[in-house]
Amino acid sequence: MNELTAVNLSDKSLVEEGAKRIKWAESQMPVLMAIRDRFLKEKPFEGLRIAMCMHITTETAALIRTVSAGGAKIHVCASNPLSTQDDVVSYLNEVDHIPVFAKSGVDRETYYHHIDQSLAIAPHFVFDDGCDLVTRLHTEHKELLVNVKGGCEETTTGVVRLRRMAEAGQLLFPMIAVNDTDTKRMFDNRYGTGQSSLDAIMRATNILFAGKIVVVAGYGYCGKGVAQRAAGLGAQVIVTEIDPKKALDALMQGYRVMPMAHAASLGDVFITVTGNCSVLTDKHFLAMKDDAILANAGHFDVEVDVKGLRCLAVSSKRDIRHRTEQFNLPNGKNVYLVAEGRLVNLAAAEGHPASVMDMSFSDQALAAKWLVQNVNNLPAEVVDVPSEIDEEVASLKLKSTGVAIDTLTDQQLDYINSWDSGS
Structure with a gap:
């Protein structure tokens, strides 16, 4: 059966x-x-x-x-x-x-x-x-x-x-x-998620990332990859974080770091990758620029409050482009949601x-x-x-890949495994 x-x-x-x-x-x-x-x-x-x-x-x-x-x-x-x-x-x-x-x-x-x-x-x-x-x-x-x-x-x-x-x-x-x-973590999460998430957003919207302000919510391995690839395409990157160590790391990588409440009015594209819920909510949607784009690169569809967005919107239009939905807000502005807020790289592209x-x-x-x-x-x-x-x-x-690396000599093995060699 x-x-x-x-x-x-x-x-x-x-x-x-x-x-x-x-x-x-x-x-x-x-x-x-x-x-x-x-x-x-x-x-x-x-x-x-x-x-x-x-x-x-x-x-x-x-x-x-x-x-x-x-x-x-x-x-x-x-x-x-x-x-x-x-x-x-x-x-x-x-x-x-x-x-x-x-x-x-x-x-x-x-x-x-x-x-x-x-x-x-x-x-x-x-x-x-x-x-x-x-x-x-x-x-x-x-x-x-x-x-x-x-x-x-x-x-x-x-x-x-x-x-x-x-x-x-x-x-x-x-x-x-x-x-x-x-x-x-170092390769799939960073290089895989970084490339495939931006690939999905480009397939869905055909936007040019160069010159855009991209807000990346979360700076773990996946967030690092998304931020790195967005910056590589010429975007200005803002990172939002709750972990002071990760926020400091993002700052020292050259990204702007601030709370989402401040970033909401600045971003052109928002990519959530935190693993938590309600990262983008009504108060953020209403503060956003006209035609802001929302996408989620986290595993579950809880990071963008899609239900709240649907309730807030005056009207919506599905599939205005590939896996992209338009929401008209009470303030007259539009925001666009890619892949229903689901894992964008697999829902709007090939992963x-x-x-x-x-x-x-x-x-x-x-x-x-x-x-x-x-x-x-x-x-x-x-x-x-x-x-x-x-x-x-x-x-x-x-x-x-045809790449070879060095191996330790016997002398180096003895040195690295000893405690009394010193200078």
């Missing part, structure tokens, strides 16, 4: 396009492909059932196919209804026969129904992207917890939620914080380049193998990825 339902979500006319796009993505992911070759021989997931809740993109398809090559039986659902690429769903369902319960643009009820269908596999392990699947498992499907041994979490938002669960004593199995590896996801998903694949091998010795809390995996992924990525 579950497989039939998944196939019913496919469109056979999209399979060929999905095949071409997945092949292209995999050609840009040499590290993950090397890991897939290892998994085909080692079969580290033989006999295991895995439920995955992730953005259904060509890059994710490469990970799904790699885990499948390792011997796992998989059910997949989407972690965001607007990021789902239907050609990828169709290819995985029709060609690889991996049940994928997802369709672009579904409503909230269907979104959670698809999560329920992915959990119907009674998983031994779970892969999550935002913690919705893990939360659903702990609240609506407690009967399945007896089977679950552990899982992996891919995002900053998901890791934050998991840590709160663990602190409250509610997390009942170990979850690997894949997001917290350097090869994920991160495959070459950067190569590292993130290689981390995920190797962390999953390590988890399977060590899960019986791990506590029910958020667990860091071993540094050896992070270093291996970085080394493999460098090797794939």
Whole structure:
């Protein structure tokens, strides 16, 4: 029944396009492909059932196919209804026969129904992207917890939620914080989010960033990437923050730093990337310039108060451009919302380049193998990825680009590992 339902979500006319796009993505992911070759021989997931809740993109398809090559039986659902690429769903369902319960643009009820269908596999392990699947498992499907041994979490938002669960004593199995590896945060979050978020806004609006004032809310790894790329395109960047250390870092990078209440009247483009709710609200909308553009690069659609914006607006027009909605405010000004306030880089474009996801998903694949091998010795809390995996992924990525680096000599190893050498 579950497989039939998944196939019913496919469109056979999209399979060929999905095949071409997945092949292209995999050609840009040499590290993950090397890991897939290892998994085909080692079969580290033989006999295991895995439920995955992730953005259904060509890059994710490469990970799904790699885990499948390792011997796992998989059910997949989407972690965001607007990021789902239907050609990828169709290819995985029709060609690889991996049940994928997802369709672009579904409503909230269907979104959670698809999560329920992915959990119907009674998983031994779970892969999550935002913690919705893990939360659903702990609240609506407690009967399945007896089977679950552990899982992996891919995002900053998901890791934050998991840590709160663990602190409250509610997390009942170990979850690997894949997001917290350097090869994920430093590259996927910074370079991936930075480039893909601006790419999405440009696809949606066709604006010129040069000369614009761009307000970036949040200066974590993702915010740093967005600010850096906006500045690189000639924009003036304002950063808003709640963390004094991050605010100071932004200031010393040359950005203006101020509260959102002050930035609201100055910005031409607003990009939220905080992981928190109500970053842009009515008081900010009313203070904005005419034709200000709003976009969210955080995981969930809570950073821009979209419901408040709809209530405040005198009128609105959907799809005046690709995934762009116009709101006419009571003061006579217009603001434009991209991608309904959802994760803009995936809802209005294709998400991160495959070459950067190569590292993130290689981390995920190797962390999953390590988890399977060590899960019986791990506590029910958020667990860091071993540094050896992070270093291996970085080394493999460098090797794939033809770049070599220095190694320590015996003398240097002795020196760095001693305490009495001095000057």
